[in-house]
Amino acid sequence: MARSRFPSSVFSTGSEPDPRFTMANERTYLAWIRTSLAMLAGGIALEVLGLGLHEGLRLAASLVLMLAAVAAAPMAYFGWARNERALRRNEPLPSSPFGLPLVICVSVAAVLVLLGFLLR
Template identity: 45%
Template sequence: MSEAPRRLPHRVYDDGVDPDVRFSLANERTYLAWVRTGMALIAGAVAVHSPVLELGRVTGTLLSLWLLVLAATCVAQGWWRWHRTERALRTTGHLPGFGGGLAFGIGVASLIVGVTVTVLLSL
């Protein structure tokens, strides 16, 4: 009987025992939702930087950069949360908190305020 191949990342899969498949798959779906949100933010950054919106060169660039920062934060948060949750499931430890989601929400709120101020100043 051959030994099962080691899965990556070793730091996650080498500890503990395999949890119920449903929990692992739910954790993966949550990670993919973070990635989808990051991709939507990247699409928004491209749209904001396009000349069709006529936001001005500096304003469009700043908003686009902020969206890209939020996208990177979103994907990093998804990976970090997947990693911590999977390890907790495997070792029957405590699940991670939701501080990253709160920080992401604050970033989106600041983006909304920035866009609102920009639109109001352009009137």
């Protein structure tokens, strides 16, 4: 009897794809998780170290980074699941909706840090 794989909503769909594609999808998922961890670490470091920035702008930049980190982790999981289902169904991979929100968050945080340096 075959052992059930988690999540069944992904692995019960379609047929087993080439393992190279599954592993590439997993590497992409892990890259998103690393990105989430890096944004969280950056937000915490910005707030803890202070760096002589304007207090309100520093806090705002920290919060933007930390909230983006909190959002990026589940987005990574749902992106992995969507891609894995497409691979198992032999369908084209869906486009990623994560890039633009990430660019916006990092850009906003960068502008806040820049303003924090200028207005200290």
